[in-house]
Amino acid sequence: MSIILGPSLKPVVLGQDYFEKIKTKKRKKYYFVVVADSEKGPRVNQYKNESEFHKGREPMERFFLQNCIYFSPREERKLKTAISLYGVDETWTLVASSESQRVEWLLNLQRLRPSLPFSFVCDVVITKLEFASELEYTPLRTGEHCRFCFESTAVCIQRLGETRPFIHFAFDCIRAVAHPAEYDFVILDLGRHSEFGLSKLWLTLDSVEMAMTLNKMLIDAFQQCRSGVLHPRQHLDPASNYYSADPCGSQAPASPEADRRVSSRRQRASEADDYVPINPVLREEHT
Secondary structure, three states, X not given: OOOOOOOOOOOEEEEEEEEEEEEOOEEEEEEEEEEEOOOOOOEEEEEOOHHHHHOOOOOOEEEEHHHOOEEEEOOOHHHOOEEEEEOOXXXXXXXXXXXHHHHHHXXXXXXXXXXXXXXXXXXXXXXXXXXXXXXXXXOOOOOOEEEEXXXXXXXXXXXXXXXXXXEEEEHHHEEEXXXXXXXXXXXXXXXXXXXXXXXXXXXXXXXXXXXXXXXXXXXXXXXXXXXXXXXXXXXXXXXXXXXXXXXXXXXXXXXXXXXXXHHHHHHHHHHOOOOOOOOHHHHHHHO
């Protein structure tokens, strides 16, 4: 249910409480107020303490919900009662004192922002890029902090401060997803039909738990996109958190000998103790 305020109505306070705000891995407690306002727009105001709010002081910071592209509860072990709000140019992570407080604020946010442009968003840093062929230009840059966003049939990357994504990948272009256990990054293997052709993207996230979540979201989204019908080359290995879809590079190998080489590599990889899950089909095409 959305709240509609007439032009003459004053701002309405829907919730107010103390939260710990995480900024650059440091926590500090502030007083937050969620406001429904028809003139300036719904927002979350941040104050130094409760008395500053009751004295009518200006807030330290404001998060305008019309600029919010996604919000969700966090499920990491250290952030069990946290909420993340993703704006166009910033992310607020607020840690509630209890689960009931978090649920109450999530309901208030949902009332004020009932529809969101994306079904899932997370902050990533592009830490490494690999391309099968040399490209004249790529908008991706290593070390860049971006948003990795889910749409209905594609994923996209959006820069901080920009209102629209600048890169889209249809789920059919993702050949494989790998998340090495106990690491905070995810590797995407992209097929020929992607914007960059055969390529790999290393995406580093805030935590190991967020990397696991992104890995699972990609697998679930691809399977839903394919109506639950597994492709003949799809492979899921829970022990290695590796998923190979290979929808765009699904042509048969060029020869029986090439097919035997791929099978041999898979066999050796499965028997190796230090196996790092990378799509053997993609290795074959890079050679």
